[in-house]
Amino acid sequence: MNAALRVDARATLGECPLWCERSASLWWTDIQSCTLSRWRPADGSLRHWTLPDRVGSFAFCAGDDRLLLGLATGIALFHPETQALSPIVPLDAPPAEGLRINDGRCDREGRFVFGMFNTAEAPVGHFYRVHGDLRIERLPLPPAGVANSIAFSPDGRTMYYADSPTRTIFRADYAADGRVGAPRVFVTLAASEGYPDGSTVDANGGLWNAQWEGGCVVRYDSEGRETARIALPATRPTCPAFGGTTLDTLYVTSARIGLRPEALAQQPAAGGVLEMQPGWHGLPESRFVLAGTRP
Numbered sequence: 506m507n508a509a510l511r512v513d514a515r516a517t518l519g520e521c522p523l524w525c526e527r528s529a530s531l532w533w534t535d536i537q538s539c540t541l542s543r544w545r546p547a548d549g550s551l552r553h554w555t556l557p558d559r560v561g562s563f564a565f566c567a568g569d570d571r572l573l574l575g576l577a578t579g580i581a582l583f584h585p586e587t588q589a590l591s592p593i594v595p596l597d598a599p600p601a602e603g604l605r606i607n608d609g610r611c612d613r614e615g616r617f618v619f620g621m622f623n624t625a626e627a628p629v630g631h632f633y634r635v636h637g638d639l640r641i642e643r644l645p646l647p648p649a650g651v652a653n654s655i656a657f658s659p660d661g662r663t664m665y666y667a668d669s670p671t672r673t674i675f676r677a678d679y680a681a682d683g684r685v686g687a688p689r690v691f692v693t694l695a696a697s698e699g700y701p702d703g704s705t706v707d708a709n710g711g712l713w714n715a716q717w718e719g720g721c722v723v724r725y726d727s728e729g730r731e732t733a734r735i736a737l738p739a740t741r742p743t744c745p746a747f748g749g750t751t752l753d754t755l756y757v758t759s760a761r762i763g764l765r766p767e768a769l770a771q772q773p774a775a776g777g778v779l780e781m782q783p784g785w786h787g788l789p790e791s792r793f794v795l796a797g798t799r800p
Contacts, residue, residue: 508737511780512544519758521562523790524748531748533758534560562609564617568798575619577605594639608653613661615794620652637796644685654704667701674701691729703744707785715742738774747787755783
């Protein structure tokens, strides 16, 4: 199965690709460049927005065209057309130096769940959930060094997440009322496979994980068994997302950060958006439900 370079984005740290079915477009963030991008396959148009801080992850809103942004130090609403940015809602405890918001996704009830990235040797980043009134709640999960791979099963009753430095993806029971069960090991990568980065779930319940330094995206069934592995022309893929009219195209963002010039010369696709047809279909992206709006 071939993966092709679709958008030569040259992102320093491309992340969080999301397909918007309303506008038939793919969105993603370049965290280090504080940039949000949108690409429309129909006409090839590409647009960028520069934000006042790094965007670790984001979500579409259900009621209108705004986005919920997970900025480095807090949450904000952003309207791409007017470029209006709401006041930032900070975490209860301001992030320490080297700690920022990282990966995040909406659960099936329309709440935004995110984790943290930190440069400390000990895992000190917690997981949080944003409610429709923009209240931020800490989740009862162990802290992580680099939170990634946040995704939800098709029925919403399983939450997946990774602590990337440990090479481990976990799963936990996740109730509609917000209760979160004790995490259990789902998959642990061998040292030769790299690190688990971002993930998405397909319509059959398979988890697709981008493997940083592994140069591939891997599908696991709901029991954690590998069922597909696609090699990529970039060693640092960051996150997959299903898109296209029938959600049968898999897009994967990637990064150039930390690669030496000789490595970049060997992988010109690094930092770009990659595309493939994996033979599975995805699910529409869950949207953030603001208080007073409908899912």
